[in-house]
Amino acid sequence: MSKISDTAIVxxxxxxxxxxxxxxxxxxxxxxxxxxxxxxxxxxxxxxxxVTFTLDSNDELDLMRTLGMTELNWTARGPFGGGASAxxxxxxxxxxxxxxxxxxxxxxxxxxxxxxxxxxxxPNGYTSTAAGPDFHFSYGLDTPAKxxxxxxxxxxxxxxxxxxxxGRYVVTARAHAATNPAAWYYGKPITLEDHQTSRWIVEPVxxxxxCCQESDGGVAMVVTSADRARDLAQPGVRVAAATQSHRKxxxxxxxxxxxxxxxxxxxxxMTERLWADSGLTQNDIDVAMIYxxxxxxxFLTLEGHGFCKRGEAKDFIKDGHIxxxxxxxxxxxxxxxxxxxxxxxNNILEGVRQVRGTAANQIKDAKHVLVSxxxxxxxxxxx
Amino acid sequence: MSKISDTAIVxxxxxxxxxxxxxxxxxxxxxxxxxxxxxxxxxxxxxxxxVTFTLDSNDELDLMRTLGMTELNWTARGPFGGGASAxxxxxxxxxxxxxxxxxxxxxxxxxxxxxxxxxxxxPNGYTSTAAGPDFHFSYGLDTPAKxxxxxxxxxxxxxxxxxxxxGRYVVTARAHAATNPAAWYYGKPITLEDHQTSRWIVEPVxxxxxCCQESDGGVAMVVTSADRARDLAQPGVRVAAATQSHRKxxxxxxxxxxxxxxxxxxxxxMTERLWADSGLTQNDIDVAMIYxxxxxxxFLTLEGHGFCKRGEAKDFIKDGHIxxxxxxxxxxxxxxxxxxxxxxxNNILEGVRQVRGTAANQIKDAKHVLVSxxxxxxxxxxx
Numbered sequence: 001m002s003k004i005s006d007t008a009i010v011x012x013x014x015x016x017x018x019x020x021x022x023x024x025x026x027x028x029x030x031x032x033x034x035x036x037x038x039x040x041x042x043x044x045x046x047x048x049x050x051v052t053f054t055l056d057s058n059d060e061l062d063l064m065r066t067l068g069m070t071e072l073n074w075t076a077r078g079p080f081g082g083g084a085s086a087x088x089x090x091x092x093x094x095x096x097x098x099x100x101x102x103x104x105x106x107x108x109x110x111x112x113x114x115x116x117x118x119x120x121x122x123p124n125g126y127t128s129t130a131a132g133p134d135f136h137f138s139y140g141l142d143t144p145a146k147x148x149x150x151x152x153x154x155x156x157x158x159x160x161x162x163x164x165x166x167g168r169y170v171v172t173a174r175a176h177a178a179t180n181p182a183a184w185y186y187g188k189p190i191t192l193e194d195h196q197t198s199r200w201i202v203e204p205v206x207x208x209x210x211c212c213q214e215s216d217g218g219v220a221m222v223v224t225s226a227d228r229a230r231d232l233a234q235p236g237v238r239v240a241a242a243t244q245s246h247r248k249x250x251x252x253x254x255x256x257x258x259x260x261x262x263x264x265x266x267x268x269x270m271t272e273r274l275w276a277d278s279g280l281t282q283n284d285i286d287v288a289m290i291y292x293x294x295x296x297x298x299f300l301t302l303e304g305h306g307f308c309k310r311g312e313a314k315d316f317i318k319d320g321h322i323x324x325x326x327x328x329x330x331x332x333x334x335x336x337x338x339x340x341x342x343x344x345x346n347n348i349l350e351g352v353r354q355v356r357g358t359a360a361n362q363i364k365d366a367k368h369v370l371v372s373x374x375x376x377x378x379x380x381x382x383x
Numbered sequence: 384m385s386k387i388s389d390t391a392i393v394x395x396x397x398x399x400x401x402x403x404x405x406x407x408x409x410x411x412x413x414x415x416x417x418x419x420x421x422x423x424x425x426x427x428x429x430x431x432x433x434v435t436f437t438l439d440s441n442d443e444l445d446l447m448r449t450l451g452m453t454e455l456n457w458t459a460r461g462p463f464g465g466g467a468s469a470x471x472x473x474x475x476x477x478x479x480x481x482x483x484x485x486x487x488x489x490x491x492x493x494x495x496x497x498x499x500x501x502x503x504x505x506p507n508g509y510t511s512t513a514a515g516p517d518f519h520f521s522y523g524l525d526t527p528a529k530x531x532x533x534x535x536x537x538x539x540x541x542x543x544x545x546x547x548x549x550g551r552y553v554v555t556a557r558a559h560a561a562t563n564p565a566a567w568y569y570g571k572p573i574t575l576e577d578h579q580t581s582r583w584i585v586e587p588v589x590x591x592x593x594c595c596q597e598s599d600g601g602v603a604m605v606v607t608s609a610d611r612a613r614d615l616a617q618p619g620v621r622v623a624a625a626t627q628s629h630r631k632x633x634x635x636x637x638x639x640x641x642x643x644x645x646x647x648x649x650x651x652x653m654t655e656r657l658w659a660d661s662g663l664t665q666n667d668i669d670v671a672m673i674y675x676x677x678x679x680x681x682f683l684t685l686e687g688h689g690f691c692k693r694g695e696a697k698d699f700i701k702d703g704h705i706x707x708x709x710x711x712x713x714x715x716x717x718x719x720x721x722x723x724x725x726x727x728x729n730n731i732l733e734g735v736r737q738v739r740g741t742a743a744n745q746i747k748d749a750k751h752v753l754v755s756x757x758x759x760x761x762x763x764x765x766x
Contacts, residue, residue, distance in 0.1 A: 002482035003386075054437050054460055061633055071652060072629040075467070076459045076474050077437055084458070090483060091459050091474075097481035099385035099660075100473060100626065243483065246455040250444055269454060277482075 003097035008229035008236035011040025011222035017340030021216035028218030029109035036220035041233025049074030049101030074101035085344030086376035090242035092223035109218030149202040154261035159311030167195035177334025212336040241277035242378035245270035267304025291373035386480035391612035391619035394423025394605035400723030404599035411601035412492035419603035424616025432457030432484030457484035468727030469759035473625035475606035492601030537644035542694030550578035560717025595719040624660035625761035628653035650687025674756035
């Protein structure tokens with residue numbers, strides 16, 4: 001039995017999301033972290049654990065010194081980047097549920113537009129493993145857009161999904177961003193024509209507007225016990241379940257070797273665990289926050305979670321289900337395409353806001369939010 | 384209340400410890416991991432979690448594919464290197480105690496002698512933070528021996544500890560290694576004169592024989608619930624407590640800015656937590672496994688744990704307390720100086736063997752073992 005559900009997210013904080021923060025990644029981490037701690041009604045000294053990505057450049061001791069904490073009894077980092085972003089909450093919740101720490105700060109901050117841009121060709125070659133530049137590099141696969149498109153294409157071909165279908169998701173996400181003041185694309189909705197006339201990045205899969213942003217910024221959260229959450233400043237948001245799923249044969253970047261390229265096997269198996277751990281199902285989910293470095297991921301993820309059948313995401317989206325007044329509002333903040341790309345972590349904050357009832361695009365009576373990042377996910381709910 | 388004590392280490396595995404393994408780091412990780420899994424009487428498919436160091440080059444998905452596991456629901460890495468080596472068990476135990484995973488593989492493998500040698504000058508400058516080469520580099524502090532000696536020196540001066548005092552620890556550790564067939568220095572004890580005539584590395588603090596080895600090798604362990612441990616192949620070894628302590632003002636390498644350089648503040652505070660979580664005290668500890676990249680660490684750690692008073696470790700050691708027939712046998716495998724340097728992790732395996740009663744230098748009726756790595760530690764005991 002998972003004890004993760006005895007924990008809650010009690011504070012959230014973020015910087016502005018920009019293209020040039022003008023300050024260090026440590027400064028971004030510190031600003032977001034302090035905001036999250038204060039949002040919870042806590043002080044830095046109440047924090048005794050930290051979790052971030054292996055990819056985060058901010059050292060725990062630096063952040064500790066900057067914020068003025070006395071002691072940490074838990075530090076852990078999640079590997080794999082954005083696809084495992086939800087794992088950070090699992091690691092923090094496990095610390096609390098096991099008694100290893102009382103209040104864990106989760107942070108992610110980077111200058112991913114003004115510093116190292118993930119979307120640009122890496123002259124050293126992207127690595128799929130720690131062994132060094134992947135051999136696919138020598139075939140010209142030198143950016144995430146190219147690398148991922150090769151397997152998105154299988155999905156598109158199998159189910160007859162067109163780039164126009166992808167565009168309908170993007171138009172929806174940008175509509176949500178347009179009414180979210182924290183979004184980079186606040187006040188800037190697009191039409192399907194805008195999408196269809198944006199330039200190809202990887203023909204015939206991805207146009208410019210199918211790609212998530214590159215962003216500077218920081219986000220942070222505080223996780224503590226559900227019991228303690230009741231005494232804190234904000235309505236606590238329960239981590240009803242949180243897990244990772246990594247399947248044999250999977251790879252992070254060059255994920256070409258699985259049995260069926262047209263599905264996210266990990267999303268399916270991760271979902272099975274989330275339902276089992278929480279006792280909830282698709283029908284209980286009021287809002288879905290879905291990691292989308294590129295638009296096709298939303299389609300594969302909706303199907304992987306069982307919100308619609310294989311190949312039917314394009315119709316699900318076309319029929320308006322994922323809009324703010326749809327049956328399953330998706331990425332109500334604008335997502336990583338519309339709000340900003342803080343490696344998926346800003347989607348978790350939006351999940352917290354939806355359960356609190358404080359989102360810019362608040363879904364009425366939202367109770368359970370699924371936050372999904374392909375190979376990691378969580379369900380947030382009321383205390 | 385910590386639930387860490389509901390968990391146990393049920394399998395251990397290792398490769399040989401050498402100066403040139405002749406194979407990849409992934410191969411070393413796989414060999415050690417498979418040995419640990421088989422030692423527990425499990426198969427790779429029983430493993431659903433992995434923990435290693437942020438510094439480990441072996442990708443979880445690579446290791447998963449190599450060993451043939453189906454799914455992982457927990458991955459986490461511990462930052463900070465050897466001083467936090469014991470944290471790996473805390474992370475694995477928290478996964479099990481919280482229900483996030485059922486059986487977690489902990490591994491560490493590297494070619495740290497035939498590949499990248501930690502002890503050699505780093506031409507890019509050692510980093511104390513993620514911000515880049517530390518400014519101390521420009522003052523010639525380009526190896527761990529030099530970097531650490533600067534603050535060991537304060538301890539030596541304050542308490543009148545001589546290099547000959549350090550040598551008495553080294554002679555003891557090498558005596559333990561000499562009767563441990565797995566140790567690199569098996570059959571090769573030294574005299575105090577050998578120590579005192581070995582060349583200076585950093586005069587007047589460290590001679591060659593005060594420095595831990597550089598080693599190639601891999602070690603692995605399996606952590607599961609104490610309940611399940613009773614049904615497995617080996618006598619389960621309870622993780623009675625495991626924690627980390629990182630204090631404000633601390634740094635990993637260039638740790639020169641704390642109030643009192645002559646003590647390990649983290650070891651003291653970490654110990655307080657271990658005693659509180661386990662209900663045990665110094666008097667209950669039968670064997671201490673102490674991380675020693677360099678010999679002075681043993682002195683500071685013995686005092687930090689309260690086995691003797693400040694400045695009295697030299698007499699504690701001189702009086703024979705840490706030998707195999709002493710009141711507190713220390714590093715019964717030969718330690719990182721004598722057995723090998725697998726980033727501190729091989730000391731945890733020796734702790735498990737001592738509780739099992741299967742160590743090469745078995746301490747009779749050893750019940751509780753303290754495994755300590757300056758800023759992380761654990762107590763192992765019977766189920």
